[in-house]
Amino acid sequence: MRLTETPVLTVRGLTVRYGDGCPACGTSLEKNRCTACGTVWALRNVSLELFPGEVLGIVGESGSGKSTLMKSLYFDLTPTEGTARLRDYRDGGASIWEASGAERRMIKNLLMGMVYQNPVLGLRMDFSAASNIAEKLIAAENRNAAKMTGRVTELLDAVEILTSRMGEAPKNFSGGMQQRVQISKALANNPALLLLDEVTTGLDLSVQAKVxxxxxxxxxxxxxxxxLVSHDLAVIRMLADRTIVMLDGQIVEIGLTDQILEDPQHPYTQQLVHSLI
Structure with a gap:
């Protein structure tokens, strides 16, 4: 990872607002809610860059805007303002939020993969594990049955699920196995960007370690x-090259993970780090 390279993802001024807003919003926010008009600012002017081969961690308490950011990037909700440019979409020359419906499907199927905290959101629980992955391949217009079978086998092997269980439905799997099927599905078409939203939350500690x-x-x-989104700084410490700290819909600190852990600047980050020690 070199920060001089062209970013895989560039987000500028991302704002998600629920309500019309008012002149007082700039000065009368309590947490992220305006006490004058009731508008909720789920995200306020969030900007970031993600570089090739990098793991960028996003940490913060519940309600800090982490999952809203991920849902915005994966078209699960529509931002109020801002741009998000992918290096591989129109050579980074246009925001993905300006894309047509067909282009958005292409972006989701080819350029990025999403792994949700709740596997029900990312998997068809009554379909087989193999069918879940094949669905992603077919969406990218892969039609060769032999090649699809080979790719499914490769991906399940990569996430350490026995191919003898590829015909089973995820509803029969443990939570950790369901997350692994989600990861294999997200990787089906070799995306440049993988979005991981609280993928270890709710799992037993031993299963978390395996994931x-x-x-x-x-x-x-x-x-x-x-x-990589998490409320757990221990997870971020283990995986992230750089880390963003979010609070009340805003980025309050960003830097190399080691720097943030060793010398946190913002009071909220200091509180997080001290709770980890």
Whole structure:
């Protein structure tokens, strides 16, 4: 990872607002809600860059805007303002939020993959694990049955799921296995960008460790850039090259993960780091 390279993802001025806003919004916010008009600012002027091969961690408490950021990038909600440019979409010359419906499907199927905290959002629980991955391949217009079978087998092997279970439905799998199927599905078409939203939350500690180790192996094997959201700074410390700290819809600190852990500047970051020690 070299920060002189062209970013895989560049976000500028991302704002998500629920309400019309008012002149008092700039001065009368309590947390991220305006006490004058009731408008909620889920994200306020968020900007970031993600570089090739980098893991960029995003940490913050519940309600800080982490998941709203991820949902905005994956078209699960529409931002109020801002731009997001992918290096591989129109050579980075246009925001993905200006894309047509067909282009958005292409971006989701080819250029990025998403792994949700709740596997129900990312998987068809009654379909087989193989069918879930094949669905992503077919969406990218891969129609060769033999090649699809080979790719499914490769991906399930990469996430350490026995191919003898590829015909089983994810509803029969443990939470950790469901997350691994999600990861394999997200990687199906070799995206440059992988979005991981609280992928270890709710898992047993031993299962968390296996999923985190898997993410490290996936990064090394596929060279994918990863945007990793977590409320747990221990997870960020293990995986992230750089870290963004969010509070009340804003970025309050950004830097190399080691620097943030060793010398946090913002009071909220200091509180997070001290809670980890």
């Amino acid at each position: 985190l180790d898997l993410i490290r192996k996936i990064k090394a094997r596929y060279g994918v850039s990863i945007l």
